[in-house]
Amino acid sequence: MTPAPPLELPGWRHVYSGKVRDLFVPADTAEGADPAHLLVVASDRVSAFDHVLAPGIPGKGELLTRLSMWWFDRLAGADGGRPVPNHLVDGVEVPAEVRGRAMLVRSLDMQPIECVVRGYLTGSGWAEYQTHGTVCGIPLPDGLNDGDRLPEPLYTPAFKAPMGEHDENITFERSVELVGAETATALRDLSLEIYRRAAATAEERGLILADTKFEFGFDADGVLTLADEVLTSDSSRYWDAAAWRSGTTPAERMASFDKQIVRDWLAAHWDKQGTPPALPDDVVERTRERYARLLDLLT
Structure with a gap:
């Protein structure tokens, strides 16, 4: 498109x-x-x-x-x-x-780190875990399943690639090399703090915040500042908490309020080569409904 x-x-x-x-x-x-x-x-x-x-x-x-x-x-x-x-x-x-x-x-000095926090095992993390028992190189206990809650939220930064290129998952140590130890630590600690606060808010409203990503920059006074969008359906995975507790399959457990409907349909109908097919009307409408429903549930 x-x-x-x-x-x-x-x-x-x-x-x-x-x-x-x-x-x-x-x-x-x-x-x-x-x-x-x-x-x-x-x-x-x-x-x-x-x-x-x-x-x-x-x-x-x-x-x-x-x-x-x-x-x-x-x-x-x-x-x-x-x-x-x-x-x-x-x-x-x-x-x-x-x-x-x-x-x-405000215009900020944006940092080249996408600050990803994962509270649950799913998506690319689940794919890596199945093969290596890790998520972004971080070892996890054996026996976890798709959609399981992680023992502790994981901070898994990515390097924000130049326009037109893919972001690259990196280690915390690599983020230190990119932005320095003080900034890398501040990015990690603030990301985990925001995730925990947001996850608690979501839980109060019957939702699970499975994972999310943040972007930060420094203002003119050198203050680390939250930027871009935050905790939206585009930058986060939200699940229905009741479905997660009662579901017996990943699809049942991860009833989502984000664009997972789009991802799932595209994965089933496109080989990731060439131009993606047009989304059918029902996928568009169901995605819009889930976005609107999340806003209602949270606010």
Whole structure:
């Protein structure tokens, strides 16, 4: 799928489009200068297996933005924990054309580490465990099954590859080489803290936060700051807790509130060669319903 051209937003200049988000800076920002702030617009595009798929999920951008904003507020202290700084900007109006699916944020010195935390064994971690008994090289006890809770949440960082290339799972020691011991430790410790707080919030609402990923940057004062989206259906796996307790097969246990429907359909209908097939209407609608249901359950 070729993404549609970004919107023309008066007063803003488009500078970048990722798989699912578009980035704008104030139109008067000089070339090469740090912008006063950024506008991050969440599209309805959906990606899986490093491809943008067609069609998109109607309303997805707004649903994910609302969920990110809710989580940023919770982590800023509304959940009773210590405030986690985030990149949101107050006092600047979002353009009407993208209101509800855009965030105004500060420009940060983004770190090249994708901070992944896994509380349950599934996905690529399960595939590795079956072969080596490890997840990202970390040894695990014998006898675990797909969907099992891990003894302790695992921090498994990845190196954020340049655009068009695949992210690379790395060891904590490798992250130290990339960003230094102090920053690598801070990224790990804050990621685990946020995961535990979010998992507890999800559990109160009948949900399991199986895994998630965070991105961080340093602000102008050198404060480590939570950025990008946070704890959404695109960056996390959420399961129904009651189904997980009562299910006897992985499919029953991992009743999901994310894009697993898309992943499963694509894995069954595409060999990962060439252009992915178009998603059928029922897959699109079921995915939209699960995204909306998660927002309702959490908020």
